[in-house]
Amino acid sequence: MIQLVIDMEGSDFGNKETQQACLDFLKDYEDVSLILVGKTCEYKDKFDLYSSRVKFVEANDIIPMEVSPLKLLRAKESSMVKGLNELVSQNYDGFVTAGSSGGFITGASLIVKKLNNVKKAAFCAPFITKVKGKQTVILDIGASNTNTPEELLGFAIMGSVFSNLVLNIGNPSVYLLSNGVEKGKGTQEIVEAYDLLEENKLINFKGNCEARDALDGTHDVIVTPGFSGNIFLKTAEGVAKMVNDMIKASFKRSLSSKIGYLLSKKGFDEMKETMNYRKTGGALLLGLQKVCVKAHGNSNSYAFYHAIKVAYLMAQSHICEKLMEKFDERQ
């Protein structure tokens, strides 16, 4: 039985969408039990059907979007901190939240221990690409600001293991995000990391990758320091949203354009499906002793379901144990 702790609160929609996601997940996966942390009285009775596989932990506070590490750790009655403490003290398998990203990164890093020999945990996300169904794993996207070459090598190993175990990619290709494909391009850290990655036998290193090609569907894992990874993530989000808003406005412009939409709807629905980031299940922290997944703050039940699924797949594949072995081997 895989035991996952769920932060029911903290999403933009309170516990409404998380409830539905948990109910759906319990129905689909019989080898899962969920520990639901939050305002239990608001949903307890809805889980009667699954009472043998559900535990409830009462937590009535919610971590705000912006929170200092100190305030976070003091918020012991919040669903996020209580959930993380349950995860560790009860030795459960994983944790899923749609709450504050900053709170999640800080909380998980402070409460859940790092794996032996891992220098820095990485915030990692599978990105949708222009190839339908193909996801590219990019890390770090914001747990750190700067990273040493040695830390970047650690990210490469963790990203490869995730891509292999969770996305089922055999021998995943690994790239460094840089400002040119040639060896020698980029900051001093990137140039030095290039050598480390090239020499390392645990990964299938292919060289540098430019940001403009990162989402063309030909890369399995892309490694970057946290600051530039965060710039990448947010630029991609911003531009995709800008273009999508423009498409909507173009179709809503007149009666004729509305009919135009109806006539070309199939193609645009398919495009929407290709770009459906909700299927990726959000982001996760790699390098900790437990599985920790962060769903988008505006996750609907579908997106949150997929975040639980990522945690489930990670726990089921024993990713933390596998990573521990890899990082032990390296010593």
Place this chain on the structure above:
Amino acid sequence: MIQLVIDMEGSDFGNKETQQACLDFLKDYEDVSLILVGKTCEYKDKFDLYSSRVKFVEANDIIPMEVSPLKLLRAKESSMVKGLNELVSQNYDGFVTAGSSGGFITGASLIVKKLNNVKKAAFCAPFITKVKGKQTVILDIGASNTNTPEELLGFAIMGSVFSNLVLNIGNPSVYLLSNGVEKGKGTQEIVEAYDLLEENKLINFKGNCEARDALDGTHDVIVTPGFSGNIFLKTAEGVAKMVNDMIKASFKRSLSSKIGYLLSKKGFDEMKETMNYRKTGGALLLGLQKVCVKAHGNSNSYAFYHAIKVAYLMAQSHICEKLMEKFDERQ
């Protein structure tokens, strides 16, 4: 008379589009004379009408897209190096090329001197935003990799002067690109630059800006170290291209979607116009003693015309002299 040196070769289309752009520009701007550097025999006779305002410099070599600094400087017969040497030796006002970006940055930085007290030149581009006609100036997008806080302050001043003189923005707002809007977010350099920019009276500093909001049309100048600026630029290009390709594919899918396109064409044409980066005229180096503009490699005559126009506006507004004063004041 404003005298601009034009690298006629080096664009993806040889000198075909640059010819047309120069002819159009000479027609529209009577106070301009052009020094055309390239395979002069291929187009000399076409400029008969403007013979009093055109000079020809023969140069038959072309700088390849990827070129080492050493190879570049040795390529004295290339249109780019010959053009830059003409610019300096004849004391002309500006230089425009659609050739290799790397070659341009290296060549201009080595051949054209930096302004007094400028620590680093910045590669700077006006970006289109979601607000039609509104451009946001972002620098540095790739002349450097890392930058000191002091260099970032220099970029802020140069970007403000450009925004004011060329884009006609009064008291332009200045932001630092970071991974959060709060003070204290970002790398050590960003955190320290925040203090420097906040104290400085030459600029209108507004704080940090996240990459996802950078193109929403509410920022005039955004300052970033070259490496993250380059990631920003190329992510934006890559995602915009990806979505545009998807839109095209959606419309081309079937007969009905093609009719759909015709019915909604007006809105999409307007969107295309809003996103028409060709109007921005490409990128430029700020901090040098001469105006140096780099058009997109795949510039058609319209885009190259706008690149010449940016050089013209910069020269006309005496931007180099104004920058020199600003940087003298700071001492």
